[in-house]
Structure formats: C-alpha cells, structure tokens
Amino acid sequence: QAKEFRLGLITPNGHSWNKAAIKFGDELKAATNGRLTLTVFHSGQLGNEPAMMQQLQSGALDMGFIQAAELGSRVPHIAAINAPYIVRSTPAVAKFVRHPAAVKLFEVLPQETGTIGLGWGITGMRAVFSSKDLNSLADIKGMKLRINPTPVYRDFYSSLGAAPTPIPTPQVFDAMANGQVDGLEADLEFSWNQRFDKVSKVILQMNAVFMPMAAVVSGRVWQTLPAADRELITKTIKTTLDAQIDELAGNEPALIENFKNAPIPIRQVPAGDTEAVIAEFDKIWLPKAPVLAELRKVGATL
Amino acid sequence: MITSAAFVAIMLVGVPIGLCLCLAGLVYIAASGNPVLFQSYPLQLFGGVDSYGLIAIPLFILIGEIMNGGGITRRIVDMAMAFVGSLKGGLAYVNILANMFISSILGSATAQVAIMAQIMVPEMEKKGYDKTFAAGLTAYGGMLGPIIPPSVMFVVYSVLAQVSVSDMLIAGIVPGVILTVMFCLVIALMGYVYNYPRADYQTPRQRVMTILRTSPTLLIPIVIVGTILGGLANATEAAAVGAVAAALVGKYWTKEFEFSQLPQMMLRSGIYSAIVLFLVAAAAVFSWVLIFGKVPQETAAWIQTAAKDPVSFMLICNVILLVIGTVIDGIPGLIMTVPILLPVATDVYHIDPRHFGVVVVINLVLGLLSPPVGLCFFVAAAVTGAKPGKMFMVTLPFFVISCVLLVLLSLYPSLSLILVK
Amino acid sequence: MPATRAFSVRRMVVRASGALLAVERVALMGLMYLLTALILLNVITRYARFPIYWIDESAVYCVVWLTFIGASAMTRLRLDFAVTMLTERLSLQHQKIAKVISTGLVVVFGVALIVTCVLWMDPIGLARAGFDGRKLAAETFNFLYTEHTQTLNWPTWVLYLTLPIFAVSMTVHGLANLLEDLELVPRTPPKGFSLSELDGVN
Numbered sequence: 042q043a044k045e046f047r048l049g050l051i052t053p054n055g056h057s058w059n060k061a062a063i064k065f066g067d068e069l070k071a072a073t074n075g076r077l078t079l080t081v082f083h084s085g086q087l088g089n090e091p092a093m094m095q096q097l098q099s100g101a102l103d104m105g106f107i108q109a110a111e112l113g114s115r116v117p118h119i120a121a122i123n124a125p126y127i128v129r130s131t132p133a134v135a136k137f138v139r140h141p142a143a144v145k146l147f148e149v150l151p152q153e154t155g156t157i158g159l160g161w162g163i164t165g166m167r168a169v170f171s172s173k174d175l176n177s178l179a180d181i182k183g184m185k186l187r188i189n190p191t192p193v194y195r196d197f198y199s200s201l202g203a204a205p206t207p208i209p210t211p212q213v214f215d216a217m218a219n220g221q222v223d224g225l226e227a228d229l230e231f232s233w234n235q236r237f238d239k240v241s242k243v244i245l246q247m248n249a250v251f252m253p254m255a256a257v258v259s260g261r262v263w264q265t266l267p268a269a270d271r272e273l274i275t276k277t278i279k280t281t282l283d284a285q286i287d288e289l290a291g292n293e294p295a296l297i298e299n300f301k302n303a304p305i306p307i308r309q310v311p312a313g314d315t316e317a318v319i320a321e322f323d324k325i326w327l328p329k330a331p332v333l334a335e336l337r338k339v340g341a342t343l
Numbered sequence: 344m345i346t347s348a349a350f351v352a353i354m355l356v357g358v359p360i361g362l363c364l365c366l367a368g369l370v371y372i373a374a375s376g377n378p379v380l381f382q383s384y385p386l387q388l389f390g391g392v393d394s395y396g397l398i399a400i401p402l403f404i405l406i407g408e409i410m411n412g413g414g415i416t417r418r419i420v421d422m423a424m425a426f427v428g429s430l431k432g433g434l435a436y437v438n439i440l441a442n443m444f445i446s447s448i449l450g451s452a453t454a455q456v457a458i459m460a461q462i463m464v465p466e467m468e469k470k471g472y473d474k475t476f477a478a479g480l481t482a483y484g485g486m487l488g489p490i491i492p493p494s495v496m497f498v499v500y501s502v503l504a505q506v507s508v509s510d511m512l513i514a515g516i517v518p519g520v521i522l523t524v525m526f527c528l529v530i531a532l533m534g535y536v537y538n539y540p541r542a543d544y545q546t547p548r549q550r551v552m553t554i555l556r557t558s559p560t561l562l563i564p565i566v567i568v569g570t571i572l573g574g575l576a577n578a579t580e581a582a583a584v585g586a587v588a589a590a591l592v593g594k595y596w597t598k599e600f601e602f603s604q605l606p607q608m609m610l611r612s613g614i615y616s617a618i619v620l621f622l623v624a625a626a627a628v629f630s631w632v633l634i635f636g637k638v639p640q641e642t643a644a645w646i647q648t649a650a651k652d653p654v655s656f657m658l659i660c661n662v663i664l665l666v667i668g669t670v671i672d673g674i675p676g677l678i679m680t681v682p683i684l685l686p687v688a689t690d691v692y693h694i695d696p697r698h699f700g701v702v703v704v705i706n707l708v709l710g711l712l713s714p715p716v717g718l719c720f721f722v723a724a725a726v727t728g729a730k731p732g733k734m735f736m737v738t739l740p741f742f743v744i745s746c747v748l749l750v751l752l753s754l755y756p757s758l759s760l761i762l763v764k
Numbered sequence: 765m766p767a768t769r770a771f772s773v774r775r776m777v778v779r780a781s782g783a784l785l786a787v788e789r790v791a792l793m794g795l796m797y798l799l800t801a802l803i804l805l806n807v808i809t810r811y812a813r814f815p816i817y818w819i820d821e822s823a824v825y826c827v828v829w830l831t832f833i834g835a836s837a838m839t840r841l842r843l844d845f846a847v848t849m850l851t852e853r854l855s856l857q858h859q860k861i862a863k864v865i866s867t868g869l870v871v872v873f874g875v876a877l878i879v880t881c882v883l884w885m886d887p888i889g890l891a892r893a894g895f896d897g898r899k900l901a902a903e904t905f906n907f908l909y910t911e912h913t914q915t916l917n918w919p920t921w922v923l924y925l926t927l928p929i930f931a932v933s934m935t936v937h938g939l940a941n942l943l944e945d946l947e948l949v950p951r952t953p954p955k956g957f958s959l960s961e962l963d964g965v966n
C-alpha cells in the first residue's frame with residue numbers, strides 16, 4: 042500500500058548527506074510510481090540526534106541519517122568505526138565503509154537501539170586547523186583543541202597530549218578567532234563552508250579519523266513493511282549512498298586545492314610515529330569494542 | 344488548522360501563553376491520528392531548552408540584578424546623562440545608544456532586553472518617563488542585539504545556510520546602523536509630541552566631575568568586553584565573569600551591595616529566566632508539531648505559486664516570517680524556516696543567501712516584539728512589571744519604522760551586501 | 765463527616781503546593797549558584813590549560829532543570845504571562861469564570877503531561893521487566909534506560925526526571941490555584957519571594 046516516509050538528519054540543506062537523502066526519495070518515488078514517497082527533514086528540524094533516535098524507536102520517525110558519534114555513544118561496538126588510523130585516506134574510507142566488516146557492525150543495532158542499519162555514508166578525513174605552527178603529531182601536545190565531543194575522539198586527542206575542549210558548533214568560529222582555543226578539528230567540507238582557514242595559521246591533515254553516518258530505519262516501522270518494499274528500500278539506499286561516497290571522495294582533491302589556494306599552508310602528518318598512539322588508544326578501546334581488531338586488519342588491506 | 348484554532352481560543356480565555364503553545368501541540372497530536380507522538384512530547388519540551396546558547400540568559404539577568412542592587416546602573420546612567428546633556432528625551436537616546444554598544448557584545452535579543460530593562464527602566468521612570476514607554480523602548484533596543492555583530496542568530500543562520508560566518512556578521516552592520524538612526528529619529532519626533540523630560544542643566548565642570556566620579560562603573564563592561572576580546576571566554580562565560588566584577592564593584596566601591604543579598608538575587612534571576620526559558624521550550628514543542636505536520640513545507644510551496652518576482656517573494660516572506668516570529672523564538676524560528684525557504688530564495692528567485700539571512704533574522708527578531716507572544720516584551724515586562732499589551736501600543740511607531748526598514752531591504756539588497764566585499 | 769473531609773483534602777492540596785514551592789525556591793537558588801560556579805570554573809580551568817570536559821553539558825542541564833522548576837514555581841506565583849485583551853473587558857463575574865477555565869486548563873496540561881511522561885518512561889513496563897532497562901528495551905523498543913549523556917556519561921533518564929517532577933508539581937500548583945479561584949480556600953501569599961515589581965502581572 043502507499044506510504045509516506047519521514048527521514049530526519051542533522052546536517053543543513055546542501056550538505057552531501059542531504060542531497061543523498063533527497064535523491065533517495067526521488068528514486069523511491071520513481072521506482073514505485075509514487076506509491077512510496079519521502080519527506081526529508083533537514084538541519085535537525087525534528088530535534089537533535091538523541092530526539093530523532095527516540096522518535097525512530099517509537100516509530101514516529103521512519104528513517105534517519107544518524108552520525109556514528111551518536112550511535113557510538115549508545116553502542117561501543119559501533120564507536121569502533123571512529124577509532125584513529127583504521128584507514129589513512131578518504132579514498133580508503135570510501136572503500137572501508139562498504140566492506141562487509143563495516144556493514145556487519147549494523148548487526149547489533151536492532152537489539153541495542155531499535156533501528157535497522159542499511160548502509161554508511163561518509164564525510165572526509167578530519168584535519169586540525171591551528172592558530173600556532175604545526176608540523177607533526179608531536180606539535181599537538183599542549184594545544185587547547187576543540188573537538189567533536191565523542192568519547193573516541195576525546196581519547197585519541199588526549200593521547201596526543203592535547204587538551205580536548207568541547208565548544209558548541211555555532212561558537213567554534215568565534216572561539217578560534219578570539220583565541221579561546223588554539224585549534225579545532227573538523228572535516229574539510231564543513232571547514233571550507235565555515236571558512237576556518239580565515240581564523241587559522243596552518244592546516245594539518247591528520248588522516249586519522251572520519252565521521253561516517255548510518256542510514257537507519259525505525260525497527261517498529263520496518264516490521265510493518267512488506268518484504269518487497271524492504272528489499273526495494275535497501276537496494277535504493279545502497280545505490281544512493283554509493284553515489285554519495287564516490288562523490289565525496291571524488292570532490293576531495295578539489296577541496297584540498299581550495300585550501301592550497303588559501304594563504305595558509307596545508308600539511309600532512311608523516312605516516313610514521315603513529316604506532317605508539319594506536320597502541321595507547323587500543324589499550325582503552327579494545328576491551329570495550331573487540332571488533333576494533335578486525336576493523337584494523339581490514340583497514341590495513343585497503 | 345485545528346492547532347491554530349485551539350491556540351487562539353485558549354489564549355483568549357487567558358491561559359498563560361507558554362501553556363497555550365504546549366496545549367495546542369497536544370491538540371495537534373490528538374487530531375493527527377498519530378498518537379505515538381505523545382511519547383516524544385516530553386522529550387521535545389526538554390530538547391527546546393537543551394541548548395548551550397540559552398545559558399547566557401540567566402547569567403545576564405543575574406548581572407542586571409547585581410548591578411541594580413549595587414547602585415552601579417544608576418551611576419552609569421548619571422554618566423551617560425553627563426554626555427547627552429539636556430536634550431529633550433535625553434535618556435531615551437541613552438537607552439538606544441547603550442543598547443547599540445551592548446549589542447556589539449551580546450548576540451541575543453532576549454538576554455539584551457533582560458539586562459537593559461533592569462538597568463534603564465527604573466532610571467527612566469525616576470526621571471519622569473512613562474514606565475510602559477521605557478520598557479517598550481528597551482525591548483526595541485534589544486532588536487539591535489542580533490543584528491549588530493556578534494550575533495548568535497547570524498552564526499546559526501550561517502551554519503544552516505552554509506555561508507561564511509564573517510560575511511553574515513558584516514552584512515548586519517549597515518542595517519543595524521540604519522535601524523539605530525531611524526530609532527533616534529522616532530525618539531526625536533515622539534519627544535516633541537509627548538514632551539519628554541529634559542535632563543537637568545549641568546555646567547561643563549559638573550559634567551566632567553560626574554564622569555570622573557562614575558567612571559569606575561565602566562569596569563564591568565570593560566571586564567566583559569576584555570574577557571571576550573582577550574580570548575579568555577565567550578559571551579556567555581563573560582557574563583559570569585561580569586557578575587563577579589559587578590559584585591566586587593558593588594561591594595567595595597559603591598558599597599551598596601552586600602553578599603547577604605545574593606540569595607534573593609539568585610532566586611529572582613532564576614524565576615525571571617524560567618519565565619523566558621519556558622516560553623522557549625513551549626515554542627520548540629509547537630514548532631516541532633508544525634514541522635511534523637509539514638506546515639512550513641506547504642507554506643513554501645504556496646509562496647512559489649504566489650510570488651512572480653524576487654521582490655514580491657521577499658515581501659511575502661516578510662509577512663510570513665513576521666507571523667512565525669510572533670509565536671516562535673529566534674533560533675527555533677530559523678531552524679523551522681531557513682531549510683525550507685532558503686533553497687526557494689536562492690534557486691528560484693536568485694536571491695543572495697547572505698542578504699536573505701539579514702532579512703530573515705530582522706523579521707524573526709521583530710516577531711519577538713509583536714503580539715501575542717512577543718518574547719522581548721515579556722522579558723521587559725518580567726523584569727519591570729509593565730504590561731506587555733500596552734507596551735506594544737506605545738511603541739507602535741518603532742514597529743512601523745522597523746517594517747519600513749524591511750521593505751527597504753527587500754527592494755535594495757545592496758543595503759546588506761555593500762560591505763561584504 | 766464529609767464536609768470536614770472535603771475541607772481537609774483542600775487543605776492538603778494547598779499544603780502540598782506550599783511545601784513544593786518551598787523546595788523549588790531553594791532549588792532555584794541552588795541551581796543559579798551552581799550554574800555561575802560551573803561557568804566560572806570552565807573559564808579558569810580552560811585558561812589554565814586543564815579544560816574540564818563535562819562542564820558545558822552540566823551547565824546546559826542545569827539550565828534545563830532551572831527552566832522546569834522555575835516554570836512550576838511561577839505557576840503557583842501566578843507570574844506567567846497571559847493575553848488579557850479579551851478577559852479584561854468582561855464583567856467581574858465573567859472574569860472569574862474565565863479565570864477558573866484558564867486555571868483549570870493549567871491542571872489539564874499538568875495531567876496531560878503526566879500521561880505523556882508515563883507513556884514515554886513506561887514505569888509499569890520497567891517494573892515488569894524487573895527494573896532492567898535492557899530487558900525493557902528488548903521487549904518494547906523503549907531504550908530510555910540504556911542511554912547515557914555524551915560527556916558526563918550519566919544515565920539520561922536521571923536528567924529527564926525533571927519533566928515528570930514538573931508535571932506533578934504543576935498539577936498540584938494548578939489545583940491549589942484552582943481552589944483559590946473557586947474561592948474554596950483563602951489566597952495564601954507565597955513565603956520567601958520578594959518579587960514586588962512583578963505582583964499582579966497575571
């Protein structure tokens with residue numbers, strides 16, 4: 042029978058996740074001659090991610106694009122995907138999230154969160170924007186660094202000797218401009234939109250962590266759908282997310298070119314001297330999320 | 344439809360406005376045939392105030408309490424009077440100019456009204472102004488907060504619209520200055536019509552003495568601005584630092600503040616903040632049910648059929664945003680409207696997103712000054728005891744002149760874009 | 765004696781409301797002190813390069829609790845704003861009726877909020893699951909008792925408790941106000957609040 046789905050996500054209009062959500066709706070509509078339609082609620086219009094999760098669980102909201110940080114704060118098993126140096130470049134991220142090992146993480150979602158995971162979407166590898174000179178990981182020591190406050194990132198940047206400082210997203214630009222923090226970490230797409238290069242002296246590409254998003258469906262809603270519709274939804278979301286992943290990875294060189302044309306240098310972390318950091322991180326996280334060992338093995342092959 | 348009808352009906356019986364919004368939300372859910380939403384209802388109420396940006400409100404109200412209790416505000420006004428002198432309506436100008444300066448520190452209209460109403464209104468009343476006018480004028484001064492940079496609303500907009508924060512902040516400067524000048528002109532006109540009080544005549548020597556005598560009070564704004572510019576703190580944290588500075592100045596310099604007064608000041612700040620914050624929570628629930636029911640989406644679709652060119656689109660947007668602004672607070676208002684209206688504005692009518700942002704923000708802020716909800720009026724009323732409804736009538740000229748600015752902006756986008764490279 | 769019993773129920777409501785208000789008064793002061801202290805601590809520790817990770821989150825939740833506790837207190841203090849355009853033009857008798865209706869709707873909201881909180885927090889289901897949040901989640905898809913906040917790592921349901929508390933205290937205050945509006949009990953002036961400027965806002 043006909044059904045109108047609601048999909049919620051936190052990112053603003055024009056973000057590549059939002060474009061993917063709209064495209065997913067269009068394709069669903071086309072494939073069913075308008076029987077299945079989708080309304081996208083951008084920018085956290087239905088509430089922040091915890092509120093969307095609650096609505097997904099109760100069945101008020103049908104679908105969501107939920108960041109790994111939110112799912113990871115509920116399930117350490119999922120948080121493993123945020124661990125540093127599983128992969129070391131955005132093209133590798135693009136391969137990794139489609140690997141069966143990454144997709145298999147979703148198996149715990151129904152029991153732990155009441156949602157069904159259908160696939161990952163991505164943002165690029167995160168970089169550190171700093172108001173003091175940075176050449177290597179060692180230089181991060183002692184920095185007051187604004188981070189995404191997910192526990193995995195906190196442990197990672199703490200192990201580098203930074204003082205992780207949670208500052209709400211809307212205040213980050215000002216905090217950088219007036220020196221409340223010495224640096225911030227973010228993905229390049231968001232950083233370019235916010236022009237963080239204008240309040241920084243140097244950009245250091247960490248090639249360590251990235252923030253993927255999971256396309257999830259409410260478990261309650263999923264139970265009510267006929268098998269054919271479930272299959273169609275799964276297939277359609279996969280092709281849309283594939284396109285999102287390829288497009289984002291494909292756009293990264295142009296984005297880096299933008300930053301190279303900005304008057305501040307953009308540098309890379311030397312590939313060596315990450316072993317100690319990984320060891321220290323895994324000491325905390327392997328007991329919480331044993332799956333991390335497998336993810337590292339898979340990442341190393343890409 | 345049922346939601347709006349329920350809202351108006353219970354509002355007219357005299358149910359408190361926050362509760363009207365909450366009850367209308369419940370009525371909508373009951374009528375929507377989607378009872379599972381009842382389970383999300385409490386969490387949405389919680390989520391409405393679960394936001395870092397709102398912490399500033401109690402802290403700035405607290406500064407106002409301490410500054411009043413310590414006799415600091417009276418001295419600041421004395422000093423301002425020494426500058427403005429014996430102009431007709433001198434204190435009214437002081438009010439608007441002080442608001443202009445404070446707005447370059449604060450980004451929130453409600454926080455600004457909370458602090459300025461506590462400072463200005465009792466003093467204006469003492470000097471012979473009508474309390475309702477004084478409170479209403481201060482509420483309009485609060486409009487400058489989100490327009491003159493820095494501004495939380497512009498920052499939120501720039502995140503929603505994916506435009507540069509610095510571009511947005513610069514775009515607000517010219518409209519902010521125009522608005523200040525227009526407000527001063529209105530005061531001049533009203534000053535003759537209502538025969539505003541003049542300040543007492545002071546000799547130049549008296550003025551210099553007053554300024555010297557009162558200058559230590561400037562320590563508090565200096566501490567607030569200094570901690571922000573020095574990178575010690577953001578505006579919210581600077582409010583806490585400013586409260587400490589105010590307590591110390593009040594205790595050791597003016598000697599009118601005692602630490603034993605602090606518990607009562609904390610209590611009053613807590614209650615006044617709750618009055619404002621509960622309205623924010625209620626508005627968030629209300630906007631959530633509207634969004635869930637796709638009311639904004641359908642409105643945007645209708646605008647596209649009705650507006651033939653960018654100017655008529657902007658004018659329709661002005662009306663709609665103003666209406667939304669009357670019941671929904673600034674930031675929830677942005678989250679509700681920008682994701683839906685902005686793509687139409689840029690893709691269909693080729694309007695610059697930065698210009699659109701300036702217009703949206705001014706509209707939503709003006710909504711804070713319109714009945715029935717008009718949060719800024721309620722804040723001014725909460726801290727001064729004036730009647731919100733009467734305040735609107737008295738300040739109608741300011742409302743009209745603000746609408747004139749909006750029409751000007753709709754016709755001449757260059758007003759906001761001139762300084763943006 | 766039914767008359768006495770009815771009277772004692774009325775007195776109980778007013779007393780309960782008074783006791784709640786006394787607690788709310790202390791809580792509001794405490795939360796304001798706590799909020800100021802947390803924010804100052806944040807400035808100091810960040811300046812000293814030892815930023816404390818959970819302060820922002822604590823300050824936000826402090827303000828959330830302040831909101832709902834204050835909203836409950838202001839109901840009893842009759843400080844919340846209403847539109848009086850229509851009601852102030854009515855005759856004294858009709859004004860009283862409007863007042864009773866609007867206070868009655870406060871009670872209606874309080875009760876409705878209790879109902880939505882029960883639907884959301886499902887205390888009966890939780891008791892049936894032996895107070896095991898994970899078991900409740902498995903049975904009902906209600907994951908409320910399995911969640912933790914991001915930086916404080918507190919169970920979120922503890923923080924959400926402010927809503928059921930608000931719902932109950934709002935109902936009690938609403939009933940006390942209603943009894944006063946129906947002139948079944950005399951008006952009691954609140955103790956310990958010096959809000960002179962605000963008297964008679966509503």
Ligand code: NA
Pocket residue numbers: 445446447448449450451487488489490491492493494
């Ligand atoms: Na400002």
Ligand code: NA
Pocket residue numbers: 667668669670671672710711712716717718
């Ligand atoms: Na409003």
